[in-house]
Structure formats: C-alpha cells, structure tokens
Amino acid sequence: MQRSIWLLYLSVLFTSDGGVLANVPTSEGILPTDPAYFNDNGVLVLNPTNNLQNENEAAITQYKEYLDNSAKEILIALPNTHKKKREQGLLEALAFLTGLRQSISPLGESLGKIKGQQAELVSKLKHQEEWKFWAAAKVQQVGESTEGVRTAEAVSITEEFNNRYLLRLRNCVGDFLWAQIRFNLDLKRSLDGLQLPTRQVIEATERCPSIKAKKCRKGIRRAIDGVRDAPQDLHSLWIESTQLEDNQRQSNQCLVKTLEEYSEERLEVERQLKDIIEDYRESMPAGK
Template sequence: MQRTILLHLLSVLFIIRSGVLARHESGNEGFLPDNQGSYNDNGLLVLNPTNTLQDENEAALTQYGEYVDNSIWKILYDIANIHKKKRRQALREALEVLSGTSLSISPLQESLGKIRGQQGELVSKLKHQEEWKFWAAAKVQKVGESTEGVRTAEAVSITEEFNNRYVLRLRNCVGQFLWAQIRLNLDLKKSIDGLQIPTRQVIEATDRCPSIKPKKCRKAVRRANDGLQNAPQELHNLLVESNQLEDIQRQSNQCLERTLQEYSEERAEIERQLEDIIKQYRQSETPSGK
C-alpha cells in the first residue's frame, strides 16, 4: 500500500504536460502546467494528490492514538488488579512508554488541523485565475465588436500576456508549499506505518503478563519497550516539520494576497489600454466615415 502511494505521488511530481504538478523545464519546482483540467468545484486539483494521502494519514493517526489510549486504560486497570511487584513494575514501564507516545500525538494532530484550515484560503485565492479568464474574454469581445475585429488580435495579446504573467506568479507562490506538503505526508505515512508493529508488541507483551511468570513478564515488556523508545522523538520531529509547513503555507497565502492586490491595481491600467485601442480605432475611422 505504501509503495503504491509513493509511486502515485512520484508520478504526479514528474508529469509535465498531463499532470497537475510538474517540474518546469528550467528545473524550478512548483510550476503547474496550463491545463484546464487543473480546476474543479473545490479549487485547484493541484492540491488533491496530497490531500488523499493527507486524509489517510490523519485518519490513521487518529486510529493509532485511540489504539494507544485504549491500551493505556487497560494497563491502568491491570496495574490496579495485579499484586506481584515485578508484573506491576513491567506494566508501569510500558505505561510510561505508551503515555509518552500518546502525549506526542495530539500536538501533531492540532498542527495538521491548522494546515487543513489554511488550505481553504489558499484554494479560494488560486481560483481567481478562472475569473481572470472570463474577464479577458469579455474585454477581447468588446474590443472585437468595437473595432469590427481589426484590433482583436492586439487585445488578445495584451490580456494573455497580462494574465499569464500573474498566473505564473500565483503558481510560484504555492510551489514551495506543495513540495513541503508532499514531503510531510510521505514522512508521516512512513512513521505511522513504522510505529504499528513496535506498539503492538508492547501491548501484546502487557496482555500476556497476567498469564506468565513475573520475571518473564518484565523481560518481555522491557524488550518490547526498546522498540518504541524513539516514538515520542519521532512524532516530535514530525510536529516540527508540520509547524514548518504551517509557516510556509502562511507565507504562500500572504504571497497570493499581494499578487491578487497587484493584479487588481494593474488590471485597471490594462482596461484603460483596451479602451484606448477602441478610441484610436474610432478616431481613425471618423474621416472616412464623413
């Protein structure tokens, strides 16, 4: 399953024409091809390849956290009902390891939730590209009708150059975020998968404790605990990476806001240029019309 997801993401990353996220020919990352299929009702489809894995990761992390927490409650119950010192000691050691892991999950979940919340703002800003196309088409049509088609090509050239320039700027705003998002999701998938077996081994070792000799119980639990000692640090590293992605996403949104503002300001000038084209044409036609 993990290999399938990895191959899918890699195919997304390096498709140039038919994909939704590609490497530009110059080697820069984060450029998106001019593809009408890049849009849907929920915004740019460019976010969807990682969204699927992000959804799976968040669900898996929630399920994993619940599994650990349920096991903690069971161990607490067992400790209260076990009187052999070595068994109780073993269960307390397992409890400490599992509790450390559990405490590291919530901050990561919170950070991932913030990323998801900000993503809606990012998508809404990227969708302005669609409105730009309608604006350009309307302006070109007006120039064409007002100049009997004579100056249509000029209007097309002006609006296309203007829109394409700002589309590229929008896409550059989100490039770093998209690559960082993919890296985090792959790292998160790998970590969650990697924690499953050692966590299960700790829990299975504690489950067997009441039915085996106390010394054997303690030995089995300690052996299993070794495999989960690094879990809190591993989850903390993911939290750091997730927090960094939050910052990158925030910067992307700020970049998009600036770009949209500058587009709006310059568009007023472009509209004046198009009106001048119409005015020039009418003035040129006036003498011959007398």
C-alpha cells in the same frame, strides 16, 4: 521514492486546464479528488495530497484510540498485580504508551490547522476563473469596437497579462505543495512503521498475567526497546508540520499580494485596451 514524489509534484504544479490547477493521472496513480474543491467546470483547483492527508489524520486518531484503550487495560490490571517486577513492567509500558500518546497528539492538531488554511488557498486560486471571463469580455469588446481589426492585439495583451500573474500564483504555492507532499509521505511512512512495534509492546503487557513476573517485565522492556525512538521521531515530525504551517501562511500572504497587484495593474491594462479602441476610431476616415 524521490522519483514518485517528483512526478506527483510536477503533475500538481504544472498541469493545468484553462489556467486552473487540474486533477491528472501520474505514473504512480491518480491524484486525490474531493468534490468540495471543484469549480463549476469540474476542474480541481487545489488538492494535491488531500486523500493522503486525510488518511494520516484518520490513522493518528485511530492510533491514539488504540493507545488510550491499551492504557486503560493496564490501569485495570495494575490493582490486581501483586508481583513487584510484573507491576514495574506494566508501569513502564503505561509510561511509554502515554508518552507516545502525548507525542502524536500535536501532529493531529497541526494537520487540522493545515487543512483549515488550505480553504484560503483554494478561494484565492479560484480568482483565475474570473480572470478568464474578464479577458474574454475585453477581447470581445475590442473586437466589436474595431470590427475585428485589433482583436489579435487585445488577445495578446490580455493573455500575456493573465499568464504572467498565473505563473506568480503558482510560484506562491509551489514550495508549499512540495513540502506538503513530502511531509505527508514521511508521516505516512512513520505511522505505518509504528504499528507493529506498538502492537508488540501491548501484546507483551497482555501476556503478563499468564507468565512469570520477571519474564513479563523483561518482555515489556524488550518490546519497548524496539520503538524507543518513536516519541522523538514524532516530535521531529511535529516540528516539520509547524514549519509546513508557516510555509502555508507565507503562500497565503504571497497570494494576497499577487491578487492586489493584479487588480492594480488590470486598471492599466483596461486603459490600454480603451486606447486601442480610440486609436482605431481616430484612424478611420471621417464620416465612416
């Protein structure tokens, strides 16, 4: 599992096409894609675990509906339940399923917030495209103004400048990407693990009308024991998701700061390029 996570992380963070994070295959499959996150060149800007996160959101929604429907069935059955032990069993199942519902709901809300903030990351990372166009225009200007003599120097200056800030952008989102991948894989594993024991609790309630009251309550309690730690596990995952939200906010703040500093330093680089042109003109013989 660790090897799978690490390969996915490396492929997202360090594989690029023209300075923009790209969609590339790994040994574990192909990274998820979403047309909404593509630029004009068809390059994926940022979408490391989009499909997996969407699947987790859908799984949470489906799981909540499953719990709600089961709770309704128990509420319908309770008025017609006359044996005390059978009633106790159904009430225990109802309380447990309601607790599961309350534990998983905040997770879905947190995933929604993370998804919303991701659009901000995408918009900031797209500035890399403008950087390339700016560099190309400046190199062309120097080349035309110096008859190609100082073109290589202009390329070196603009490349070093853009690559340095590109690395800073990647560093801003690196920790978040790693945490997002790890969290979504952990969440998927937990959601998958909940399916069978939850179904066993619900099936135990469904058998109640056709079996003895004592056996009904015993069966429900046995089924609940198989998933009793689930609410606490879901709460721990929710804590992890809120930490991921904070990590994402920090990434956004880091990107804002980096873009501001890039704009400030670019003015100096542009002055540098102008000096190259002026220096070349001054070095030419008079009258040429």
